Amino acid sequence: MKADPKRVLTGNHFINGNHAATEGAIAAGCTFAAGYPITPSTEIVERIASRFPRVGGMFVQMEDEIASSICLQGGVWSGRKSMTVTSGPGMSLMMEHVGLAHITETPCVFINVQRAGPSTGLPTKTAQGDMMQAKWGSHGDYECIALSPSSPQECFDLTIDCFNLSEEYRMPVFLMSDEMTGHMTEKVVIPPADQIELVERKFYTGSEKYLPYKREANGVPLMSKAGLGHNYHITGLTHDEQGYPVLTKKVQEEMMEGMMKKVGDNVDKLTRYEEFMMEDADIALVSYGISFRMAYKAMEMAREKGIKVGLLKMITCWPFPEKPITELAQKVNSMIMVELNYGQMFLEMDRFANKYCETDLCGSSGGEVHEPEEILTKILEAAKK
Amino acid sequence: MAEKKGKKKDPKEWRIDIDAERCKGCGFCVEFCPKGTLAMSDDFNSKGYHPPMVANPETCTYCDMCEMVCPEFAIWQASDVQKKETHVADDLLRMDRMPHIWCPGCGIGTVVNCFVEALHEAGLDRDKTQVVSGIGCTGRVAGYVDLDSYHTTHGRAIPFATGLALGAPDQKVVVISGDGDLTAIGGNHFFHAARRNTDMTVICVNNFTYGMTGGQVTPTAPKGSIAITTPYGAFDRPFNIPFIADSCGANFVARWTTYHVRHLQKAIKTALLTPGFSLVEAISPCPTLYGRRNKLGDGLDLMKFYKEKSVRFKKDQHTTADAEIGFQDQIMVGNMVQRENPSLLQAMDSSLKAKLGDKYVQWPIPG
Amino acid sequence: MENREVRLGGFGGQGVILAGMILGRAKSIFEDKYATLTQDFGPEARGGAASCAVILSDDPILYPNVFNPDVLLAMSQGALDKYIDGLQKGGILVIEEDLVKVGNIDPSIKVFACPATRFAEEIGRKIVLNIVMYGFLVAVSDLVTEEIARKGVEASIPSGTEKLNFAAFEKGYQYGIEQKEKLG
Numbered sequence A: 001m002k003a004d005p006k007r008v009l010t011g012n013h014f015i016n017g018n019h020a021a022t023e024g025a026i027a028a029g030c031t032f033a034a035g036y037p038i039t040p041s042t043e044i045v046e047r048i049a050s051r052f053p054r055v056g057g058m059f060v061q062m063e064d065e066i067a068s069s070i071c072l073q074g075g076v077w078s079g080r081k082s083m084t085v086t087s088g089p090g091m092s093l094m095m096e097h098v099g100l101a102h103i104t105e106t107p108c109v110f111i112n113v114q115r116a117g118p119s120t121g122l123p124t125k126t127a128q129g130d131m132m133q134a135k136w137g138s139h140g141d142y143e144c145i146a147l148s149p150s151s152p153q154e155c156f157d158l159t160i161d162c163f164n165l166s167e168e169y170r171m172p173v174f175l176m177s178d179e180m181t182g183h184m185t186e187k188v189v190i191p192p193a194d195q196i197e198l199v200e201r202k203f204y205t206g207s208e209k210y211l212p213y214k215r216e217a218n219g220v221p222l223m224s225k226a227g228l229g230h231n232y233h234i235t236g237l238t239h240d241e242q243g244y245p246v247l248t249k250k251v252q253e254e255m256m257e258g259m260m261k262k263v264g265d266n267v268d269k270l271t272r273y274e275e276f277m278m279e280d281a282d283i284a285l286v287s288y289g290i291s292f293r294m295a296y297k298a299m300e301m302a303r304e305k306g307i308k309v310g311l312l313k314m315i316t317c318w319p320f321p322e323k324p325i326t327e328l329a330q331k332v333n334s335m336i337m338v339e340l341n342y343g344q345m346f347l348e349m350d351r352f353a354n355k356y357c358e359t360d361l362c363g364s365s366g367g368e369v370h371e372p373e374e375i376l377t378k379i380l381e382a383a384k385k
Numbered sequence B: 001m002a003e004k005k006g007k008k009k010d011p012k013e014w015r016i017d018i019d020a021e022r023c024k025g026c027g028f029c030v031e032f033c034p035k036g037t038l039a040m041s042d043d044f045n046s047k048g049y050h051p052p053m054v055a056n057p058e059t060c061t062y063c064d065m066c067e068m069v070c071p072e073f074a075i076w077q078a079s080d081v082q083k084k085e086t087h088v089a090d091d092l093l094r095m096d097r098m099p100h101i102w103c104p105g106c107g108i109g110t111v112v113n114c115f116v117e118a119l120h121e122a123g124l125d126r127d128k129t130q131v132v133s134g135i136g137c138t139g140r141v142a143g144y145v146d147l148d149s150y151h152t153t154h155g156r157a158i159p160f161a162t163g164l165a166l167g168a169p170d171q172k173v174v175v176i177s178g179d180g181d182l183t184a185i186g187g188n189h190f191f192h193a194a195r196r197n198t199d200m201t202v203i204c205v206n207n208f209t210y211g212m213t214g215g216q217v218t219p220t221a222p223k224g225s226i227a228i229t230t231p232y233g234a235f236d237r238p239f240n241i242p243f244i245a246d247s248c249g250a251n252f253v254a255r256w257t258t259y260h261v262r263h264l265q266k267a268i269k270t271a272l273l274t275p276g277f278s279l280v281e282a283i284s285p286c287p288t289l290y291g292r293r294n295k296l297g298d299g300l301d302l303m304k305f306y307k308e309k310s311v312r313f314k315k316d317q318h319t320t321a322d323a324e325i326g327f328q329d330q331i332m333v334g335n336m337v338q339r340e341n342p343s344l345l346q347a348m349d350s351s352l353k354a355k356l357g358d359k360y361v362q363w364p365i366p367g
Numbered sequence C: 001m002e003n004r005e006v007r008l009g010g011f012g013g014q015g016v017i018l019a020g021m022i023l024g025r026a027k028s029i030f031e032d033k034y035a036t037l038t039q040d041f042g043p044e045a046r047g048g049a050a051s052c053a054v055i056l057s058d059d060p061i062l063y064p065n066v067f068n069p070d071v072l073l074a075m076s077q078g079a080l081d082k083y084i085d086g087l088q089k090g091g092i093l094v095i096e097e098d099l100v101k102v103g104n105i106d107p108s109i110k111v112f113a114c115p116a117t118r119f120a121e122e123i124g125r126k127i128v129l130n131i132v133m134y135g136f137l138v139a140v141s142d143l144v145t146e147e148i149a150r151k152g153v154e155a156s157i158p159s160g161t162e163k164l165n166f167a168a169f170e171k172g173y174q175y176g177i178e179q180k181e182k183l184g
Helices: A017-027 A042-054 A065-077 A088-103 A131-136 A152-169 A179-183 A249-264 A291-304 A322-329 A345-353 A372-384 B028-032 B065-069 B108-122 B138-143 B157-167 B179-185 B187-196 B241-248 B261-273 B287-293 B299-309 B344-359 C016-030 C077-086 C116-123 C126-141 C146-154 C162-183
Strands: A011-016 A030-035 A058-061 A081-086 A108-116 A122-126 A172-178 A185-190 A273-276 A283-288 A309-314 A316-318 A334-338 A358-362 B015-018 B038-040 B052-054 B075-078 B129-133 B148-151 B172-178 B200-206 B252-257 B277-283 B310-312 B331-338 C004-011 C034-041 C049-057 C071-074 C092-096 C110-114
Touching: A011 A017, A011 C016, A017 A030, A017 A042, A017 A108, A017 A152, A017 A172, A017 A179, A017 A185, A030 A042, A030 A065, A042 A058, A042 A081, A042 A179, A065 A081, A065 A088, A065 A108, A081 A088, A081 A152, A088 A108, A088 A131, A088 A172, A088 A249, A108 A152, A108 A179, A122 A179, A131 A172, A131 A316, A152 A172, A152 A179, A152 A185, A172 A179, A179 C034, A185 C016, A283 A291, A283 A322, A283 A345, A283 A372, A291 A309, A291 A334, A291 A372, A309 A322, A322 A334, A322 A345, A334 A345, A334 A372, A345 A358, A358 A372, B015 B052, B028 B038, B028 B065, B028 B299, B065 B075, B065 B108, B065 B261, B108 B138, B108 B172, B108 B200, B108 B261, B129 B138, B129 B157, B138 B148, B138 B172, B148 B157, B157 B172, B157 B179, B157 B187, B157 B200, B157 B344, B172 B179, B179 B187, B179 B200, B179 B241, B187 B200, B187 B241, B187 B277, B200 B261, B241 B252, B241 B277, B241 B331, B252 B261, B261 B277, B261 B331, B287 B299, B299 B310, C004 C016, C004 C077, C004 C126, C016 C034, C016 C049, C016 C126, C016 C146, C049 C077, C071 C077, C071 C126, C077 C092, C092 C126, C110 C126, C110 C162, C116 C126, C116 C162, C126 C146, C126 C162, C146 C162
Parallel strands: A030 A058, A030 A081, A081 A108, A108 A172, A283 A309, A283 A334, A334 A358, B129 B148, B129 B172, B172 B200, B200 B277, B252 B277, B310 B331, C004 C071, C071 C092, C092 C110
Antiparallel strands: A011 A185, A108 A122, A185 C034, A273 A309, B015 B075, B038 B052, B252 B331, C004 C049, C034 C049
């Protein structure tokens, strides 16, 4: 299905990542947003507040993030593509409802414009410290799909992808942006609407009783919405195919298996990454989001010194791209994760790669992006090994 | 230390001192001086602001209006003979952190000024006064007062203050936070603290906006006002803060504006000395966001508006239900509610004593 | 054309970031090339430091940071003090004349001063001081042509303010041409 031309601001824009993400959401057909102001994400709700009433969308500023994160789910079940936007402290508040979205299999998008934490931290400065939280922040087990943009253009493109994935897999999907990408201003080319592919949720159209958690061949149950006469029950309790709470181990197993396999069986299909200068590389940098751009510069600097460095840019951080990482580990001597935290995606890379090659982290306390020299230092250390 | 009020000052002993570098050129002192003593100078300070100057020294009656209304603590009465060299709030502020971050024309500094003077007048021990703030522009107040102070999380100053007040009942606990922090994300906690009559004084600086994050709408923004998340005007009814506090059962409820510096200061003093839950709402200008987006001028224009549009609460005519604020409409000000209901601790204590009798071991009060 | 890197700094409220945005927009949209703007600000809305950096390029830009700009625009003393060491030898320094005093700097740096706050107050509103500085900057640094620069202004201001902002741009630009000629 193509995007609606009335919702697509086709043309060249000089806008920041946050504004680009908003346009991506609108182009994707999002018509419901509930949010709360938090630096550095506020430009998104502000633009939504201005644009939505002009494109048939509804925005409500809720009293806090706890309210926003569940209000948006009401919006989903009203039949709309829905989203919220926040940063670290707000994401922490939203965690209970992230779990709710997972267990009820509610398609929606959470945008986290990461800032340095923990707690109030550095509200106006960048970091990538919430990566593990996206996967593990709510209690219990669940899978995660998270995409990381490294430019305003990617904020536009990947937000559309997030909505498409949420509809395809009937689950919450995260856009893990960050303050620098969100506030960086660059040219964003928004294509004509007929060049934007959208995925719409598949509704149950049968005449039998609707079973909200009966999985199709692809492992995803069909959706419904308020008022279709399906009289469904949606609960955060463990439930069977009918959606009724059945509090037994057997049903827990069935429910969990279905939920986990939606992503677990499709990791390769979901995995997105790009490789640069990898053909002859001895050392591989691995990065994502804004850190990718610093790592790229460091790679160029290392090449000038004659060191054969390549770069793998993760676009999906969750599910973790285990296949390309494992294959890469078997080709190179060293892999260095470049990220703005004390080692989060590093832990994933390490557990897949360390039986094949050396692994190292070029991390950060957050607050500012890496200087390329820092990354180069790690490359030089690795080159000695 | 505050000068004895009512004692006329001998002009030969006094002068007006101005810290030009601290000044942000808001013009409050010049406008509200009752004698026309001050004027804005043509010079710039290093930040590009025009500070005031004493244009007509012979007219000054040393009434201390300028010292009270200044949000920057940049102008004060000084006397070598009477040993007053600094601003009256100096002893209770972290002067090493001045100038503060608030904008020119913002009223938060004025509220802090009134709070400090209220503390002086109330005769409370500064070492037993606790200040708790949430997140936002007003939330930064905790960082500027030279008392035990706590900058907590968004909306949760009141529950933190509850823990402090219950755990250390000999301390005076004051919450100073903004309208968004206290009535949106903090709303739930506000209702419960007022309902339980928890021992604390809450000073809510209401500038009708989330300033720190860029000027989004709050639950107190008047209907029709513009904010960055309600660019076409707020369409829902705002909270009437005195009404909520009253209906939840608070022991003391008052509202004044930053124009009413003397009343505001006195109301805060009364609140500090009232046991149980006491609330003072201070309407304050946000020229940078609320004022600018609604084309209401600068901080001084907003202050003049407060002067013009304030209407006194009259006990025999009004209830707190009449205190709702419409866009650019009247602002009802006054001390509106005074009760003597037992505070949470008193209620807890008497109830447990009644049930447990001899077996009751009272919550130990330190010191 | 080699990349140009511009650092703009001043107080929050002077419109430093907007000036950078206008420059970036002029290059990337109206010249249809590439620009990246990154910015730094503290929690204060007014009075604290505000700065941004703009990279202008004919090719897509990957690395977004600026450490050694060839042009520095300082509208506050604090901005000059913080960023002067990073300015390249032979670079261009543009300052707000009344707020910034230049001490000992590398003699190869070309210094241009503009009393933008006073000009803005004369034109009628202090708030356009950043547009005055922008016009001045463009004139003395050749970052973009005058026509492209003006298109950037037009696309970046609230409708109804064109007269005021164009007057500010013109004032700054003309003054910049004069100062450039004086320097020879």
